[in-house]
Amino acid sequence: MDLTFSAEHEAFRAEARSWLAAHVPKEPLPSFDTAEGFEAHRAWERTMFEDRWSVVTWPVEYGGRDLGIFEWLVFEEEYYRARAPGRVSQNGVFLLAPTMLEYGTEAQKARFLPPMASGDEVWCQGWSEPDAGSDLAGIRSRASRTDGPTWILNGQKTWASRGAFADWCFGIFRTDPEAERHRGLTYFLVALDSPGVTVRPIPQIDGETGFAEIFFDNVEVPEDQILGEVGQGWSVAMATAGSERGLSLRSPARYTEAADRLVQLYAGRGGPPASADAVAQAHMDAEAYKLHTYWTATKVARGHAVGPEASANKIFWSETDIAIHTAALDLLGPEAELVGARGPGEWLDGYLFSLAGPIYAGTNEIQRNVVAERLLGLPRG
């Protein structure tokens, strides 16, 4: 057991830190859930891509550095420490890409990964439907084969994060109308400027258009935009879901950085005893998540799979995020309702975002079922 980073890792950390210090915008960018902010964040992705910082773990040929999971964790620690912009491309980079690297054809990887890495093509996720949320296997959007090498998509997806301004969408569609539940589904990649696609932005609780509904009305999609095999969409999608709940979407740096700021806020406010417990617990939870991630990453580095522990992860990071921001708002007291990109308002903004955590990527109630059934072996209900 060794909990220190190697000299090589520390050298990489220094390199990342100095690049970020030179390039991270001095002023926060406008929210990526506005048209202007979306383009500003896209430009930031391009800046990172040009110096090969946007996708450090990817193969070199697609714009990455072919680095391991610990370098990624180090990079994330530096990224959050530098208070760099949110990743507008995260659905593609952190969720679709690991799945594509596993299931994609060489042609798909060559076609889709470089523009994903540069921010030229930003992706959103098309999974949930009006009647298929927690019960994702109940999806009804369908795809049917044409006489040619194409498929026709019909139906409706919803709650597509970044969907309002994204360029592409990945999602699962029912390709076998006879099959039920998890069978007969296929994973498609769809350009949102295809004829027949209508995107309707949904204003969120903060008034910004963070997600959207997507309607598919006889949308023709070439068959080389199927990821994995026809009919295998569920297992391909579960690989993406594992990434979403597990390691790649929420690196611990996000929480340790926020917890560090919380401790500073607490100290700056004179260390009010009423907040002591909550501040200490928030710090410990963030650090426990980091330690757990190092633990899991060691397994991954040794070639083991993550498995259903990803569900435990998702419950923990989402609740930790809320705990950190609740403690901060309690410290702010009457200032807690102020908005703004820095100062008290960033805590409110973070709080609103944290409240979505137990809902997206499979509600925490569903994750508790997974933990109970797959980690504890309890019978399905």
Next chain:
Amino acid sequence: MDFAFTEEQEELRAGVRTVLSSECSPDALRAFEVADEASRADLSANRWAVLAELGAPALVVPESANGLGLGDVDLVGVLEEAGYACLPEPLLETAALAAPTLAALLPEPAAAGALAALVEDDAVFAVGGIDVTPDGITSPTEATADGMLRTPRVVGARDAGLLLLACRDDESGWQLHAVPASSCTAEPAPALSATRDLSTVHWPLAADTLLAYGVAAEAAASLLAGRAAAGTAALLTGLADRMVAMAAAYAKERHQFGKPIGSFQAVKHLLADARVALEFARPAVYRAAWSLATAQPTLSHDASMAKAMASDAADRAARVALQVHGALGYTWECDLHFFLKRTWALSRAWGDAATHRRLVLAQLLDRTLG
């Protein structure tokens, strides 16, 4: 970065699990609980002999002192197993507290003698006289009218050959002693759990038992409290693991409304929350062991964090396990009560979760402001 145990460490843990699953089964705990004092001493001596054969008590004693020369990272899995089995004997006190404390005080003659007893005679150690508070360590040891000292809540005195005891007064500060059991009187304290060995000890202050005094004793006592917090945290994650496993097994077996109760979401979610709390307490416990083994500057923070996380995880597991067992769990007949009672005791021993949260915060503020 390599946050995992070695194969040898996993094997050692597995060996302890196998031995304790027979030597310290719930039936063995039940027999122990109802035995008279003499048979209880025999049962403890037999179990200790088995643990000593595995090398558990002297695991972290340096090879130069004839120990196994292993470290806290090797020991932490063994302690989790002791918690998992609800081991009545003072393995934490002997292996994780007395052994490294004495080894660090070598070549002090009293330390050398006590350590030799631990390694060569399989001596059992009791530990007492240090309390953890939000403001740091204090000693509950008091002088009595007959010129002796009185230390309450000493763990392990029943079977101990030697007692590692601390005292403090405003004039001379801290003192740490290794006192032979023959010169002490131990008066059993009426504790809830009969498998817990808790006594009030009367002992004489003598020059030849002195291990350290003043600043050195304070540093040793403070490090011992950190070791105790980290080691108790390992016992607690072991206990939590056991209670979650027992409750999950029961939830599969017990039927209501024609189905196993574990198929109901209300029950699943209780157990899932307990499992998640355990899942995230464990790496904190393992990190604390590593920080002890490598004398990290963050050691005190790491030990406090481990204790706070493990106390909360075990308390939650206890509460959930009792609820899932229903009325059966509230009975003497059900094995669960051994683990519940040990958890209630240990979650508060060496500083409860709230105390350690304050200690963590104090360290953070030092870091932030310093």
